[in-house]
Amino acid sequence: MTGMTFGYVLVRSVILIMLLMGAFAYFMVAERKVLGYFQLRWGPVRVGPWGLLQPIADALKMVAKEDSAPATADNLIFHLAPAISLFVALGAFAVIPLGPTLHFGSFTLPLSVSDPGSGLLFVLAIASLGVYGVSLGGWASQSKYPLLGSLRASAQMVSYELALGMAVISTVVLTGSLDLYKIVGLQVHLWAVIPDILGFLIFLICSVAETNRAPFDLAEAEGELVAGFHTEYSGFRFANFVIAEYINMFTMAALGSLLFLGGWNGPFGPSFWWLLLKMAAYLFFFIWLRATFPRIRYDRLMNFGWKVLVPVAFLNLIWISVFVALGGWR
């Protein structure tokens, strides 16, 4: 790799990270606002007009807090775990294209940091490392609630990853590619969700469970586990976990839109906005779920994952394979 290419990738990485951080900050405000309206209150209104400066106040508060660690904690891993979480979350987003490659004369600008031929596999591989942040954070805290939370989280994430993978494979079978650009390109006339509605529903449910969001947020069930795996974390290390969780949600929303909802294909107008619109709808659904459903019981969560989602995902994969064998959508 030449120095020129390296610098180019570096610049794009920095831009992507800043974009994600900005998106995180304002998605946080949006979530609190929407949750507020769901519950007939205002949400944040004090800081800035319409509460729009709230993330700056939150960030200052997080940075200014004392960085505490339990005396019994495993020091190295305790400090490493939030960094692993954030690193994995950012890394997985690196290959996700936010739009078709732009052409300015002879200069081409792909809207993803990197484009390996099998980008989808790369996202899944990196995302599968995300469990480490959660499970190590809980273990290294060396106290009971974090340990219980992290055990729940690892079991849950490993279980739901299977069904999620099967749902993703159904799209791969349908489009015959692991390249996210090609997968979107093939959905110009018909979104993959039409033949693969079951796969999309499974992906939707699993993406909520994978990101540990309500109603599957057993790992940080405050009613029984204080705050689960990040009970002992404070200040910016706590913020790392939260940022990682939200960026994982963005990754899932982007993947869901690219794989099932036609990506940046839309009936009219510039393509870039269509993907953002679909991601926004997907993220709104996350908030909607959180505002509507109570947390489900842990044994039911595991039963649902293994005894309902996995078999249905297998059946769906068989149906999609038959569909493709009968001629597919072309």
Next chain:
Amino acid sequence: MITFFIVAAVAVAAAIGVIAARNAVHSVLWLVVHLCSLAVLYMTLHAEFLGLVQILIYAGAVMILFLFVLSLLSARSAPNAAAWEQPRGQTGLAIAAAAVVAALVLVGAAVGNIAAPTQGAAGGAAAFGTVQTFGQALFGPYLLPFEGTALALLTAIVGAVALSAGHDDAAGRGLPATVAAEPADGAPIDVSHAAPAEPVATGGDR
């Protein structure tokens, strides 16, 4: 080539870390670093699919199960030094064995004239190592071994389920009737709730 030496050094250091770490969870983490650096090595050899699957399966799934079991078994971080068995000459034997293996590999490389891994070596065939060629090989010439492996794995899964299911039955019969009974909706009672509250191993000194 530079990439190879850096990543190889990391891989060797991590492998030493696995056996040198006093804490089982630290060992697991070193193993994860080792597996990930192996994945990078595969990718520099243009074995893209193998590298990604290495991360997905080994680092992402197998090691997480190791970690899961270890954090259940050894919840306490500080290793109990008194319980450690002191090595009795195994260190020397291990080093000797490693030297013999390394010598064999070097001799094999010299005699067999195996080319050193360079980035350009596999560059001739652009499709080498991609998911497509890998899949075509797997479902073409190697279909029978592949299906055989699948069958063996399925047998292992069924065996594991059968063994653990039998184990649960035996434990269930030993429990008092009130605990072993199931609620009306058919969901099994979590036995840990029924047991008298006792502090988790790590929480006692708080």
